[in-house]
Amino acid sequence: MRVLGDEYIKAEFRAHRKVDNPAHLIGFLTEWQLYAQKVEGDSWKGEKIxxxxxxxxxxxxxxxxxxxxxxxxxxxxxxxxxxx
Known part of the structure; x- marks a missing residue:
């Protein structure tokens, strides 16, 4: 699943490359950090948004x-x- 997630997040980074709204950038980076922490284990499986x-x-x-x-x-x- 990490490969799939990594490809998705790369595409999202590319899509957000030119975003200049600080609130959007902070939200995006915060969620990305949470993703990076969770994929280190299996704690994300079955988790709901x-x-x-x-x-x-x-x-x-x-x-x-x-x-x-x-x-x-x-x-x-x-x-x-x-x-x-």
């Missing part, structure tokens, strides 16, 4: 999150299928 954070997402961000969820689920089902 806080309702307040979810409500702040734009429609595009919700769509990206949904696509990420689908990619994770697909990768999990592919892993399950290849081990049988």
């Amino acid at each position: 806080e309702e307040g954070k979810l409500q702040k997402l734009s429609d595009e961000q919700v769509h990206q999150l949904y696509e990420l969820m689908q990619a994770i689920q697909k990768r999990g089902s592919d892993d399950d299928g290849s081990s049988s």
Whole structure:
């Protein structure tokens, strides 16, 4: 999952490269640091996004999150299928 997450975060860094709103930058970097800390172990598995954070997402961000969820689920089902 780390490879998938790392590719996603690289794309997000590229997308935020020209953002000049300090509040957006601080929020993005804070969430990135939390991500980096969590991927060191398995504590993130099964974790839910806080309702307040979810409500702040734009429609595009919700769509990206949904696509990420689908990619994770697909990768999990592919892993399950290849081990049988």
